[in-house]
Amino acid sequence: MSLAVVHARGLDGWQARPVTVEVHLANGLPACTIVGLPEAEVREARDRVRAALTVAGFEFPARRITINLAPADLPKAAGHFDLPIAIGILAASAQLPATGLDQYEFAGELALTGELRPVHGALALALAATDARRSLCISAPSAAEAAMVPGATVLSAGHLLDISRHLSGVSMLEPLHSSPSTTIPAYPDLRDVKGQQSAKRALEIAAAGGHSLLLIGPPGTGKSMLAQRLPGLLPPLDTAQALESAAVQSLGSAGVNPQLFGRRPFRSPHHTASSAALVGGGSVPLPGEISLAHHGVLFLDELPEFDRKVLEVLREPLESGRIQISRAARQAEFPARFQLVAAMNPCPCGYQGHPQKACRCTPEQIARYRGRISGPLLDRIDMVIEVPAVPESTLAAAADGESSEQVAGRVALAHQRQLLRQQCRNSELGSAQLDEHCVPDEAGRALLQQAVQHLHLSARAYHRILRVARSIADLDGADGIGRSQIAEAVRYRRQLD
Template sequence: MSLAVIHTRALLGVEAPCVQTEVHLANGLPAFTIVGLPETAVKESKDRVRSAIVNSHFEFPQRRITVNLAPADLPKQSGRYDLAIALGILAASEQIPSTQLNNYEFIGELALTGELRGVRGAIASAKACVNANRVLICPKANEPEAAFCAAQNSLVASTLLEVAAHLHQRVSLPNPEVNLAPQSATSYPDLADIKGQLQARRALEVAAAGGHNLLFFGPPGTGKSMLAARLGGILPPLSNDEALDVATIQSIIGNSQPELWRQRPFRSPHHTASGVALVGGGGQPKPGEISLAHQGVLFLDELPEFPRSVLEVLREPLESGRVSISRANAQVEFPAQFQLIAAMNPCPCGYVGDQTQRCRCSPQQIARYRQKISGPLLDRIDLHVPVATLPISDLHSKPQGECSATVRARVEHCRAHQLQRQQCPNSQLKGNLLQEHCSLDLASKNLLAQAVTKLNMSARGYDRILRVSRTLADMAGEAHISATHLGEALNYRALDRSQQL
C-alpha cells in the first residue's frame, strides 16, 4: 500500500484542502473512488485523469485507488483538482518522487491527452501561495493571472508530462512572463462629447474627485446616460492593490482579458436584473454586479424601473463596501467598494417640470413613481443633480467642453491629496476622521443646521453633506470648509428639497 498527500492550500484561495491518494491491492476488479463532497465535475475527473496518465506514457495502477479531498465537509467543484489527483496517483505508485510534492501547490484541469487546461480563480490561488510562501504550478492558459499576481512564486506548464519531468528534476518549468499594459482611459467615451450641462459636468467631476454616489434626473434625451458613461474616463488609475483586487474577481468569473484588469470596471446591468444578480449568490455563491464593479462604477439606468426589492439589497453594501452571502453549507464575503451612479426620469412620462409642459401625469402617479426609490436608498446617494433639456440653439452652436484627460488630471491631483491626508477618498470618511477633516466654523455650522432642519435630513445625510463639502474644498485647494462649499453641496441635494419634488 502506498499513500501520497498533496497539500493544495491554493485551490480555493480560502480553505486549506489537500488531496490524499491511496493505492493498494484490490480483491477483484480495480476501483477508482473519490470522496470528500465532490460535485459532478470532480467525480468525472476519474476518466480524465486515467486517460491523461496513460496518454502521458505512465502506467495507470491496476489496483484500488482512493482519492480523499480533505476537509470532508467542504464541497469541491470544477476540474481544478485534476492535476493534483493525477500527481497523487503517480506519487503513490512511485512513478514520480513524492518528496518533491512538499514544495509546490498544483491547480489545473486535464484533457484526455494529458494537456493542462486553464481554471477559474487562478489569481486567488496565486495570492494564497504568496501568503503561504509556496510555489504554484498552474496551466499555461493561466499564465496572465500568475504573472499579474506572483510571477516569482509561480511556474507554468502545458502538459502533465512537463510537470512530472520538473518533479524528476530533469527540466525546469518557467516562470510566467506576460507584459501587462498600464491602464488606459481611451476605452471610455470622452467627456468632450457632452455639450452644455455645466452643472451636471461639475457634479460628475465632484463625484469622481471624492468617490461620491451620484443620481442624475431629468427629461428623456438630456444626456444623463451619456454623462454617466464618461465617469470611468475621469477617475484616477487603479493602484497596484486595487488592480489586484479587480483582477482576482475577474479571474473568479473566468474573464481572461488581462488588458482589462488595470481598468476601473464599469457595470451597467439591465433593470430586469434580480437581487441575486446584483449582490451575488447561488447554490455555490458567486460574485454579483456590485462585486464585479469593485473599485469601479455601477451604473443603474432608469432607476425606478428596477423592482424596489432589488434596489433595497444595495443599502448595506453601499455603507460597508462588502457583501456577505450566507447559505446552509457556506458563508462567503465578497468585496463591493463601488461607486453608484444612477439616472432616472422625474415622472412616468419623463416631462414633469419641462419647459414644454407636456407632462400629463397626475400627482398620485408621480408620487408612486418616485416611491419606487426608498428614502434610505436615496439618503445614501450624495449628489442629486437635475439635467435639463438643452435649447436647440446650444445643440447647434455650443462648443465642446473640456475633454476627459483635462478633467482627469484635476481629479487625480485631488484624489492624491486625499489619500496623502487621510489614506482614503472623502466618500469613505467616518467617525473621528470625519470630525477631524470636516470641521466647520460657527457660521457654517449655523447654515448647515438650518438646512438640515428645513430639509428634514437624517444624520446620514448630514455626514454626506460634510463629505461632499470636503471634496469641494479640496477641489478649490482650500484647507477648510467654508459656507460656499456647504451651499454648493446642499444645492446638489435637489431631491431633498420639497419644493422641487
C-alpha cells in the first residue's frame, strides 16, 4: 500500500482554489477510480494518463488505483488535472521521488504521446500558486501567460518526461521569466472623428468619471468610431487591474495575449447574443462579455435590436460591478466592472431628424422601437447624447480636432482628483459619499430641484446627475459643483425623455 500527494488547482469562477490530488495504490484487481466530483473530461484522464505513461516508458501500475481530488465539494473540470494525476501515480509507484512535491503545483493536459497541451486559466493558476509560494509546473503553450504574474516561478515543460527529469534531478527546468509588455497600447485616435464636438465632450466626461453612455443618431454619423476611441481616453490600468482583467480573459475561449497585457478590453458582442453569452453561464459557468470587459468597455451597437430579456440582465451588474451565476450543481461569481457604451438609431429607418433624408416611420413604429429598451435600464444609463449627421463640408475638411492624447491628459488629471478625494471613480460613489463630495451650491441645488420636478426624475436619476456633475467639475478643476455643471449634467439626462 502506498500514497502520494500532489498539489493542483481547480477553477472556481475566475479564481483558482487549491486541490489536493491523492493517489492511493492497493493490492487487488487492476482498476483506476477517480473520486471528488470529477466532470467528464477529468474522468477521461485515466485513459489519457495510462497511454501517456506507457508511451513515455513508465509502468502503469497493475494494481487498484484510487485517485481522490479534494475538497470533495468543488466540482473538478478541465483537462489540466492530467499532469498532477500522472505525477501522483508515478510517485505512489516509486517511479519518481515523492519528496519535494509539496513545493510544486502542476497543471497540464496530456496527449496520448505524453506531450503537454495548453490549459485555460493559466494566469489564474499562476496567481494562486504564487500566493501559496509554490512553483507552477505547466505546459509550455500556457507558460508565457502564467509568467505574466510578477514574482511567479513558472516551470515550462513540453513533455511529461521533462517534468520527470526535473523531479528526479536529472535535468532541471529553468524558471521562465517573462515581464509584461511596457509598450503603450495603440488605440484609435479621437482626432479621426470629424465634427461631433458635443459627442466628443460627452465622451470625455464619460471617460473622466467612468459613466455609461448612450449615443443616438442616424447611420454613419460616427457612433461606433466614438465608442472605439473611449479606451484610449481612459487612464492606464495599474498592475492589479491589468492582472484581474487578464485573469478573467484567460478563462475565455480566446485566452489572453501577453503582448496586449495592460490594454483595456473592448468587447462588442453582436445583437444576436444570448443572455448567457452576455453575462456568462454553462454547466460549468464561464465568464460572459460583461466579465471579459472587466476594467474596459462594453459596446452594444444597435441597442434596440438586442432581445429585451438579454438587456435586462445588465441592470444588476451595472450597479454592483459583479455577476453571480447560479446553476443547480454550482455557483460562480465573476467581476464585471465595465463601462457601458451603447448606440442606436433614432427610429427604425434611422433618419428621424436627418436634414436631408426623410423619415418613413410612423409615430407608433418609433414608440415601439424605443420601447424595446426598458425604463429601468435607461434609468441606469448616466448620459445620453445625440450624434447628428455631419455636414459634407466638415467631412471634406482636414481633421483639426484634439487628439486622444490631449483629451486623455485632462481625463487623467480628473481621475487623479477623484482618487485623492474619495479613492474611487465618480460613477462608483455611494449614497453617503454623494452627500459628502457632490453637494452643489445654492444656484446648482435650485436648478437641480427644478429639473427633478419638470422631468419627473427618479432618485437613481437624481444621484446620477450629481455624479456626472462631479465629473464635469473635476474636468474643470473646480472644488465645488456649480450651476453650470448641474446644467450640463441635466442636459445629458433630458435626452432620455
